[in-house]
Amino acid sequence: MDLKTIDIEMPEDCNIILGQTHFIKSIEDLYETIKNCTLNGMFGIAFNEASGDCLVRWEGNDPELTDKACSIAYAVGAGHIFVILLRNVYPINVLNSIKNIPEVCSIYCATANPVQVVIAESSMGRGIMGVIDGFKPKGIENEKKKNERKKLLRDFGYKL
Numbered sequence: 001m002d003l004k005t006i007d008i009e010m011p012e013d014c015n016i017i018l019g020q021t022h023f024i025k026s027i028e029d030l031y032e033t034i035k036n037c038t039l040n041g042m043f044g045i046a047f048n049e050a051s052g053d054c055l056v057r058w059e060g061n062d063p064e065l066t067d068k069a070c071s072i073a074y075a076v077g078a079g080h081i082f083v084i085l086l087r088n089v090y091p092i093n094v095l096n097s098i099k100n101i102p103e104v105c106s107i108y109c110a111t112a113n114p115v116q117v118v119i120a121e122s123s124m125g126r127g128i129m130g131v132i133d134g135f136k137p138k139g140i141e142n143e144k145k146k147n148e149r150k151k152l153l154r155d156f157g158y159k160l
Contacts, residue, residue, distance in 0.1 A: 050079025
């Protein structure tokens with residue numbers, strides 16, 4: 001077995017949700033769930049089928065994001081994973097709904113940070129061992145940075 005990291009290159013101003021599911025209908029369920037959570041959000045979804053034709057299945061309402069989600073899913077190459085790229089909507093707005101889809105097994109990350117996917121590859125295929133989401137801490141928050149964080153959340157409209 002070999003361990004590898006795959007660098008994920010996302011389009012500008014996007015968030016990614018990377019997860020695992022177990023059924024071909026997931027691609028349509030993910031589309032419907034995201035569409036029901038946002039009116040103006042743009043997104044692309046890809047799902048790696050792990051049996052039968054073993055294709056990257058796709059849906060979305062933005063061709064650029066859909067194409068990029070497909071290329072990310074194909075590069076990762078692990079079975080039954082899904083990649084969602086979001087623009088004009090944050091993962092926080094769709095994440096719980098996605099987790100409630102019956103066939104969704106887990107979420108590896110939901111982020112706008114740079115991402116590396118750690119995979120194991122065997123003679124059978126690939127599996128995701130985990131992700132590296134962003135960078136390691138550079139220090140501990142002080143009062144100034146704490147106030148900046150609180151202001152940012154209010155500017156986004158998430159806090160009063």
